[in-house]
Amino acid sequence: MKAIWYEKQGPAAEVLEFGELPTPQPAPGEVRVRLHASGVNPADANRRAGRMHGGMEFPRIVPNSDGSGVIDRLGDGVDHRLLGSRVWLHFGQRGRAFGTAAEYICLPHELTSPLPEHLDFAQGACLGIPAMTAYISLFQRGEIRGKYILVTGGAGAVGHYAVQLAKWGGAHVIATTNSEPKAAHARLGGADAVIDYTAPDAAQQILDATEGRGIDHIVDVNAVDNSRLCLQVAANHAQWVSYASGAGLEPELPLATLIRKNLCLQGLYLPGFTYEMRWIAQEGLSRWMKDVPDAIHAVDSVFDLRDTVKAHLAVEAGTKLGTVVVRCDTE
DSSP states (O other), X not given: OEEEEBSSOSOHHHHOEEEEOOOOOOOXXXXXXXEEEEXXXXXXXXXXXXXXXXXXXXXXXXXXXXXXXXXXXXXXXXXXXXXXXXXXXXXXXXXXXXXXXXXXXXXXXXXEEEXXXXXXXXXXXXXXXXXXXXXXXXXXXXXXXXXXXXXXXXXXXXXXXXXXXXXXXXXXXXXXXXXXHHHHHHHHTTOSEEEETTSTTHHHHHHHHTTTSOEEEEEESOTTXXXXXXXXXXXXXXEEEESOOOSOOOOOOOHHHHHHXXXXXXXXXXXXXXXXXXXXXXXXXXXXXXXXXXXXXXXXXXXXXXXXXXXXXXXXXXXXXSEEEEEOOOO
């Protein structure tokens, strides 16, 4: 099969190689997916570059963890009805050497989910880790109907899904961004209010949008840089879920405010969740896509497999609106 791989960490143009690798065969409990599209997340670029991920997990790595395609072969013990299914998948390159930047991938069937017929494969590649993270950030403790939800980075891959899912869940949604194009993207997702977090009165604008009540639940993209703002706008007993820490790893966290507001600050690292919790998220996302067939699965740009270097550079540029996708069906 045609694939992209790297055998050392470093800049994309220096370490990513394109060529032929043996086509994998599924082990018991696995399916093989004929990949049509691969989604590139910041974590994929960081792993390849060696940022926040020290050392190579395997001697050779096919990058990228999210993707979509068609199940074309089954391992022993897998329900035969899955053969030929259109699926989206996550964790392709999590604990495995071979991710989705290839024509085929083998992985446990539990990591695949049905791809609705109304979505194309590029849209399906957007789901994966961003949609799973957004769902768990919002719903792991139950209903959010009627709550005021703050989504920091409401135009990002996770944030845009969080905005849409929160609206589906019946919440009032406030998003933060730092530019008008990103603000427009967040509004397109259904945000009731979008605030420029760089504004001197950003906290007051957020509180005004809640009619002074404060934020009940926060889905946060950067626990370090956003800690002051989140603490200012959180209501008493708010839930603050952060799935990333940003470049700085040592926040100055005013614990007195955290304690006096009875806040719950939770980190969210998707690989650390149980299979059962992730399956609940997969099922929830299927319900959402059925209920909201016109949901937005934002594709920023699409590159051919042999141009995966350009795809990684597009992610690292930090200007994307949506997911950078690699086409894996090279013929």
